[in-house]
Amino acid sequence: MAGNLLGPADFQLVLLRRMADHQPGLVEDARISMGVSLTEMREVNRRWQAMVRSPRARDAVQRYRSVLGPPEAVVRRKVGDLECEALLWPVPLWPTLRLEVLTGPDKITWNEWLVRAPGEPGPALRTADDLVPWSATVDEVARAFGPVRMLDGAAPTRARLAVTLPGGAGRVAEFTWGLFQGLAPADGQGPLP
Known part of the structure; x- marks a missing residue:
């Protein structure tokens, strides 16, 4: 874990912390595989929440750039009549996924979530x-x-x-x-x- 600065490995712990409410066993396995204690995971989440809620908080894109570095890809998209921009970052814990931050024409963040990486096949979902x-x-x-x-x-x-x-x-x-x-x-x- 990186001192006071959060990095890509820390961000994965932020994702896991939220998923623990639904899948505690999977989260525990992932945390252990990363070699991180529960205390370290809680501390990273505390620092993330402080960063997000700070009165001097950066907008979402700046926040992700500061934590994850430059995006792997920036893709222009049309949503209805609007031109949008999707910024994609790799998430090593889920190598076939990317964190997508979707911004509107005004650069306001519309959505932040995991999506399938371009070119990666998704699961066969029939039942x-x-x-x-x-x-x-x-x-x-x-x-x-x-x-x-x-x-x-x-x-x-x-x-x-x-x-x-x-x-x-x-x-x-x-x-x-x-x-x-x-x-x-x-x-x-x-x-x-």
Whole structure:
């Protein structure tokens, strides 16, 4: 861990900290594989939160550049009639994913989440059994299990997607930082067994 400055390895711990609410076992395994103690993980998260909430906080793009360095790619995109910019950074813990920060024409950040890296194949998603935690992104689940409806998340880094499984069963797919965490009943009252 880098003194007072946060770096790419630290940022992965920030991602993991939020995912611990849904997948504590996977998070614990990842933290141990990184050689980081629970205390170190909490400290990194505390420093990240202080940076985000500081009265002198940088905008999201500046914050990610300061922590992750220059983006691996900057891609122009059209969303409806608007020209957007997607900045992509690698996340070594998930080598086939990228952190995407999407900004509008006014350079205001619209979204920050994990997406599949360009050229990387996504998972084959045909049934609920194919939805394995940490295997798919919001876009991949939305394409596989439509029609879908975006629901309010419990926190800024959380997303919920009402999906329709084969056979017509409705469920809620839970995401943290854009990465699939689990399925909940359509009423959203907790994870499925």
